[in-house]
């Protein structure tokens with residue numbers, strides 16, 4: 166049987182008194198995109214850095230393409246691409262030269278010029294790394310990670326700080342890598358990115374996996390009825406108008422979205438037309454004008470917030 170692209174079992178990583186990774190286990194298949202999602206400080210980068218062979222584990226085992234990333238680093242180097250969260254390129258290196266140099270270390274590299282074009286870096290080809298914008302640095306780092314046609318790539322927050330066009334170009338490239346059979350392990354804070362791009366999602370909190378599965382499976386259960394409105398809704402009164410076993414949650418305003426309400430059955434069941442009618446009647450009787458009334462599946466963001474809580478992490 167072919168080994169997984171990455172197999173992490175009971176991984177522990179400590180920095181002095183801080184336990185960054187605390188018994189984490191997950192598997193990333195080959196030819197699929199696996200997203201590691203988690204709040205700030207959850208241990209995603211530490212995990213990826215152990216898998217990349219940059220850091221030693223304090224406990225547990227990690228196998229990358231069936232090998233030990235520390236002991237078998239030389240064998241893995243030509244087979245694995247790495248895009249670190251920052252850096253990885255000498256500050257004085259010029260974009261085009263660096264990419265061609267990286268290509269020269271590989272037996273069958275992709276064309277540097279094509280990659281530069283794809284990632285919108287052609288005009289920056291002669292610019293030293295330190296003079297590139299943050300987004301251009303990210304894209305060069307991504308190009309360097311994939312130019313050697315790796316079997317597996319690690320992308321640590323590949324779209325952080327990118328504008329929508331650059332983010333789209335990155336997503337297209339990741340989708341193509343998967344099509345070509347490359348395993349991709351990426352960390353991200355963007356739920357939308359994980360939802361659109363990843364075959365599997367591992368939600369990490371405080372150094373442990375709190376959910377792990379096919380992206381669609383994680384969001385399958387639990388319909389929600391949602392609406393926004395200008396005035397705050399008396400959620401308790403609305404709850405009382407609904408059958409037992411239904412929860413009503415106030416949703417705070419977010420950028421560009423008015424405050425609102427989310428209604429769901431505690432058993433994760435469907436929201437039927439009767440409940441829709443009851444909510445409509447209650448709104449009419451209470452002078453509430455619901456906007457954007459809709460029944461939808463839980464999003465990955467809902468799952469994420471349920472599992473990791475709503476408070477900010479340091």
Ligand SMILES: Nc1ncnc2c1ncn2[C@@H]1O[C@H](COP(=O)(O)OP(=O)(O)OP(=O)(O)O)[C@@H](O)[C@H]1O
Pocket residue numbers: 180183184185203204205206207208209210211212
């Ligand atoms: N080199 C280090 N020395 C000491 N502590 C560290 C080091 N690297 C990470 N940590 C700590 O380990 C914990 C996990 O950090 P890590 O960077 O792995 O999390 P993360 O999930 O990637 O976070 P983010 O999403 O903010 O990048 C944090 O508490 C962090 O402060």
